[in-house]
Amino acid sequence: MRVGILGTGMVGRTIAGKLAALGHDVAIGTRDVGALMARTEPDAMGNEPFAQWTQKRPQVKLGTFADAAAHGELVVNATNGAGSLAALRAAGEDNLDGKVLIDIANPLDFSRGMPPSLLVSNTDSLGEQIQREFPRAKVVKALNTMNAFVMADPSLVAGGDHAVFLSGNDEQAKAKVRELLGSFGWRHVVDLGDITTARGTEMYVALWVRLWGALGTPMFNIKVVQAQG
Amino acid sequence: MRVGILGTGMVGRTIAGKLAALGHDVAIGTRDVGALMARTEPDAMGNEPFAQWTQKRPQVKLGTFADAAAHGELVVNATNGAGSLAALRAAGEDNLDGKVLIDIANPLDFSRGMPPSLLVSNTDSLGEQIQREFPRAKVVKALNTMNAFVMADPSLVAGGDHAVFLSGNDEQAKAKVRELLGSFGWRHVVDLGDITTARGTEMYVALWVRLWGALGTPMFNIKVVQAQG
Numbered sequence: 001m002r003v004g005i006l007g008t009g010m011v012g013r014t015i016a017g018k019l020a021a022l023g024h025d026v027a028i029g030t031r032d033v034g035a036l037m038a039r040t041e042p043d044a045m046g047n048e049p050f051a052q053w054t055q056k057r058p059q060v061k062l063g064t065f066a067d068a069a070a071h072g073e074l075v076v077n078a079t080n081g082a083g084s085l086a087a088l089r090a091a092g093e094d095n096l097d098g099k100v101l102i103d104i105a106n107p108l109d110f111s112r113g114m115p116p117s118l119l120v121s122n123t124d125s126l127g128e129q130i131q132r133e134f135p136r137a138k139v140v141k142a143l144n145t146m147n148a149f150v151m152a153d154p155s156l157v158a159g160g161d162h163a164v165f166l167s168g169n170d171e172q173a174k175a176k177v178r179e180l181l182g183s184f185g186w187r188h189v190v191d192l193g194d195i196t197t198a199r200g201t202e203m204y205v206a207l208w209v210r211l212w213g214a215l216g217t218p219m220f221n222i223k224v225v226q227a228q229g
Numbered sequence: 230m231r232v233g234i235l236g237t238g239m240v241g242r243t244i245a246g247k248l249a250a251l252g253h254d255v256a257i258g259t260r261d262v263g264a265l266m267a268r269t270e271p272d273a274m275g276n277e278p279f280a281q282w283t284q285k286r287p288q289v290k291l292g293t294f295a296d297a298a299a300h301g302e303l304v305v306n307a308t309n310g311a312g313s314l315a316a317l318r319a320a321g322e323d324n325l326d327g328k329v330l331i332d333i334a335n336p337l338d339f340s341r342g343m344p345p346s347l348l349v350s351n352t353d354s355l356g357e358q359i360q361r362e363f364p365r366a367k368v369v370k371a372l373n374t375m376n377a378f379v380m381a382d383p384s385l386v387a388g389g390d391h392a393v394f395l396s397g398n399d400e401q402a403k404a405k406v407r408e409l410l411g412s413f414g415w416r417h418v419v420d421l422g423d424i425t426t427a428r429g430t431e432m433y434v435a436l437w438v439r440l441w442g443a444l445g446t447p448m449f450n451i452k453v454v455q456a457q458g
Contacts, residue, residue, distance in 0.1 A: 122346050158454035191441045200436035207429035210421045211453060218455035224440060225387035226449035
């Protein structure tokens with residue numbers, strides 16, 4: 001499958017690398033290719049410069065947001081939440097038309113310090129904002145509730161015995177994402193309902209960041225357990 | 230131990246019944262005892278009238294919010310979140326002075342329909358509001374992330390192999406609550422940190438209500454799993 005990934009941070013890189021390793025034809029997009037490739041220092045999160053990363057993964061194509069979105073039959077929003085709507089506008093509505101758009105971004109607000117708060121929450125969500133602005137895309141919120149390494153390889157935590165959530169209005173799009181997640185090793189995929197349920201997973205991030213602090217590692221996730229019968 | 234429970238809804242009743250069964254000396258408080266005892270119909274959630282409930286549990290004393298708070302060495306806020314601050318004011322600051330105050334309430338806003346949103350979130354929480362208004366109480370947010378039956382008997386779900394969270398500024402108060410939770414059967418008690426971490430567990434409720442919808446039962450909880458080493 002041809003997949004376009006928007007965003008070259010840790011999430012975009014990890015998902016792009018995983019999809020390429022699974023044999024998909026992957027293009028990764030950024031706002032300004034020249035600026036990205038000119039960087040020689042690690043980013044604020046300590047990630048190696050993209051130019052180094054891409055050398056090791058020549059099979060992942062690099063282009064603009066529009067290039068990556070045009071390339072993909074399926075598009076992944078792995079940009080930071082504060083910039084997601086701008087990145088998707090740059091990608092172009094026509095390049096998203098009719099496509100499944102997996103939205104991994106969280107609307108994190110670091111302006112008040114750590115841990116982050118959310119730029120939108122409670123009565124709206126980033127997933128809904130994206131679906132409203134791009135009504136012809138089939139937005140599926142997924143994978144926004146764990147660390148990038150766990151997203152791409154759930155077996156890293158407890159043998160993969162934990163949950164990932166789906167929110168979206170289109171059943172076929174969710175079925176396609178469920179299948180893709182299965183190829184990553186996800187066995188517990190919980191469909192929460194329509195895109196408004198993205199409020200639930202985005203707001204859970206407020207607990208996730210505090211669990212990160214309490215546990216001292218981001219390599220964790222939650223499992224949903226229920227009473228029998 | 231003498232415990233005062235504020236709130237006679239399902240959470241207050243279930244916690245009061247559990248504590249009484251464990252041998253504690255429990256008083257449960259309400260805004261207007263006469264009005265509560267005069268009700269003959271089930272409440273909006275289908276719970277039996279309190280007068281019926283209390284007949285079966287004569288060992289649980291009934292009084293005003295102030296009576297219950299004065300009775301308790303430890304006080305539990307099991308009122309609905311929208312009314313918690315008013316209930317605690319009625320309980321009286323002096324009746325909370327120096328005491329551990331377990332805050333189970335969630336600031337649910339049903340005015341926009343179902344599922345509820347939150348009256349306070351993201352950059353503040355009900356737990357923090359309570360701690361700010363009652364600085365001499367030792368507020369510990371706990372048990373607000375699951376159904377009342379699961380709160381009082383975690384073994385009802387997956388043999389009790391799932392998590393409950395603590396948020397609070399006072400370490401001794403959290404140790405006392407941890408011990409009490411242990412007596413309920415809780416084995417995985419995760420201390421998230423100070424009372425600001427109540428934002429995390431209160432916002433998780435936005436995911437909880439959607440999981441309830443997706444699973445079709447409120448008898449579930451989450452387990453935190455992490456990578457080894």
